[in-house]
Amino acid sequence: MTNPAAHVVIVGAGHAGGAAAALLRQYGHAGPITLVGEEPIPPYQRPPLSKAWLKGEADADSLALKPLEFYAEHGIDFQPSITATAIDRDLKLVSLSDGSTLAYDALILATGARAIALPIPGADLEGVMFLRTAADAELLKATVGPGKTLAVVGGGYIGLEVAASGRALGAEVVVLEREARLLARVACEVLSSFFKARHEAHGVTFELGASAVAFEGKNGQVTGVTLADGRTVPCDAVVVGVGAAPNDELARACGLDVARGVVVDLEARTSDPAIWAIGDVAHRPMPIYDRMFRMESVPNALEGAKQAACAITGRPAPAGEVPWQWSDQYDLKLQIAGYAFDVDEILVRGDPASGKFAVFHLKGDLVQSVEAINSPPEFMMGKLLIGARRPVDKARLADPSISMKEVAA
Numbered sequence: 384m385t386n387p388a389a390h391v392v393i394v395g396a397g398h399a400g401g402a403a404a405a406l407l408r409q410y411g412h413a414g415p416i417t418l419v420g421e422e423p424i425p426p427y428q429r430p431p432l433s434k435a436w437l438k439g440e441a442d443a444d445s446l447a448l449k450p451l452e453f454y455a456e457h458g459i460d461f462q463p464s465i466t467a468t469a470i471d472r473d474l475k476l477v478s479l480s481d482g483s484t485l486a487y488d489a490l491i492l493a494t495g496a497r498a499i500a501l502p503i504p505g506a507d508l509e510g511v512m513f514l515r516t517a518a519d520a521e522l523l524k525a526t527v528g529p530g531k532t533l534a535v536v537g538g539g540y541i542g543l544e545v546a547a548s549g550r551a552l553g554a555e556v557v558v559l560e561r562e563a564r565l566l567a568r569v570a571c572e573v574l575s576s577f578f579k580a581r582h583e584a585h586g587v588t589f590e591l592g593a594s595a596v597a598f599e600g601k602n603g604q605v606t607g608v609t610l611a612d613g614r615t616v617p618c619d620a621v622v623v624g625v626g627a628a629p630n631d632e633l634a635r636a637c638g639l640d641v642a643r644g645v646v647v648d649l650e651a652r653t654s655d656p657a658i659w660a661i662g663d664v665a666h667r668p669m670p671i672y673d674r675m676f677r678m679e680s681v682p683n684a685l686e687g688a689k690q691a692a693c694a695i696t697g698r699p700a701p702a703g704e705v706p707w708q709w710s711d712q713y714d715l716k717l718q719i720a721g722y723a724f725d726v727d728e729i730l731v732r733g734d735p736a737s738g739k740f741a742v743f744h745l746k747g748d749l750v751q752s753v754e755a756i757n758s759p760p761e762f763m764m765g766k767l768l769i770g771a772r773r774p775v776d777k778a779r780l781a782d783p784s785i786s787m788k789e790v791a792a
């Protein structure tokens with residue numbers, strides 16, 4: 384699509400939607416842009432909600448992707464607190480929660496994902512919280528502190544970040560994880576054990592192999608989490624961090640192809656040529672792994688925004704990127720590049736006890752992914768090797784006395 388007067392409607396004013404609006408203008412789109420978001424504030428970054436912001440090390444203004452004025456100054460009609468309720472693909476109309484409709488020439492779905500709720504008794508008690516939005520984070524920050532016990536259900540990255548921030552705020556923290564190890568879905572055993580030990584050193588306690596079956600309460604307020612083995616873990620507040628599900632209902636209802644998210648091509652285009660889907664809601668191709676999947680990360684949101692903005696403004700599709708993400712806990716910076724698909728060997732470079740090491744996931748002599756703790760060169764060079772699909776000498780990779788630059792050369 385290269386119609387410079389086209390009306391682009393973006394549904395979802397999160398990281399991907401906000402970035403797409405800004406990029407469309409940056410790439411010279413002259414037509415109207417409408418950015419519709421159900422949250423009351425302009426697009427903001429979510430990562431600090433479980434990290435610096437939650438610990439009180441960043442203020443609310445620093446979360447915003449752009450100041451509110453940016454949107455009006457760039458002719459972007461930002462409509463907060465409005466939900467898109469339906470899409471009519473024949474008439475190219477989006478229905479909104481205020482009863483109005485928006486006609487579009489190009490539509491970008493950037494509706495993100497939502498925290499998965501636990502369908503167990505007591506889930507509606509006061510103090511049972513999630514962490515997806517700035518409003519969720521405000522509530523959590525107001526609830527945890529000295530003298531309080533926070534139970535975190537789910538030992539994934541967000542759960543562990545909340546645990547670390549909870550400790551920084553002075554709360555007692557217990558993490559309840561259904562699997563036998565932390566980060567079971569996303570990281571290898573080396574990393575699981577490493578993070579468990581680090582959290583324990585900071586006073587976090589763990590219940591592994593522990594399924595939450597009910598939240599207990601008194602006067603409508605949560606007081607504990609009952610586990611499948613019958614024990615109740617007392618607490619003053621709970622954060623449920625058991626994953627996120629794509630907000631793909633609008634796409635399903637209007638008949639777009641949907642798998643584990645809205646199916647798109649390398650230009651982020653859906654099965655309807657006038658509709659794109661980007662960010663957490665998109666089920667997208669990843670040629671370096673020769674497969675499709677859905678990702679939840681800021682770099683993925685930005686890449687999708689770039690792909691859609693390029694396609695809509697008639698630019699060539701941007702070069703493919705190696706997926707990456709990060710997590711901050713205490714003084715640990717974890718950077719992850721790639722995904723550990725079809726891995727037949729795991730190689731640890733450096734000594735985990737030093738708090739500075741990297742885990743390489745290999746398929747033959749190809750690096751599929753790297754998890755680097757406080758090790759930026761391993762992350763950067765590992766990412767490069769993943770993207771280049773260049774075979775690596777495993778003995779040299781395992782030897783920290785040989786620099787990553789030399790290993791990757």
Ligand SMILES: Cc1cc2nc3c(=O)[nH]c(=O)nc-3n(C[C@H](O)[C@H](O)[C@H](O)COP(=O)(O)OP(=O)(O)OC[C@H]3O[C@@H](n4cnc5c(N)ncnc54)[C@H](O)[C@@H]3O)c2cc1C
Binds near residue numbers: 428495662678682
């Ligand atoms: C606590 C937390 C920590 C994170 N930490 C990291 C990290 O360290 N590193 C990293 O890479 N990623 C991290 N992520 C993930 C990252 O923030 C997401 O991948 C990213 O925000 C995805 O952007 P998005 O625009 O697709 O979705 P979102 O940012 O979720 O935005 C979607 C927006 O669409 C709105 N919306 C949904 N449906 C409608 C509708 N029908 N009408 C109007 N609006 C609608 C939603 O309300 C929301 O505002 C974190 C996420 C969370 C929650």
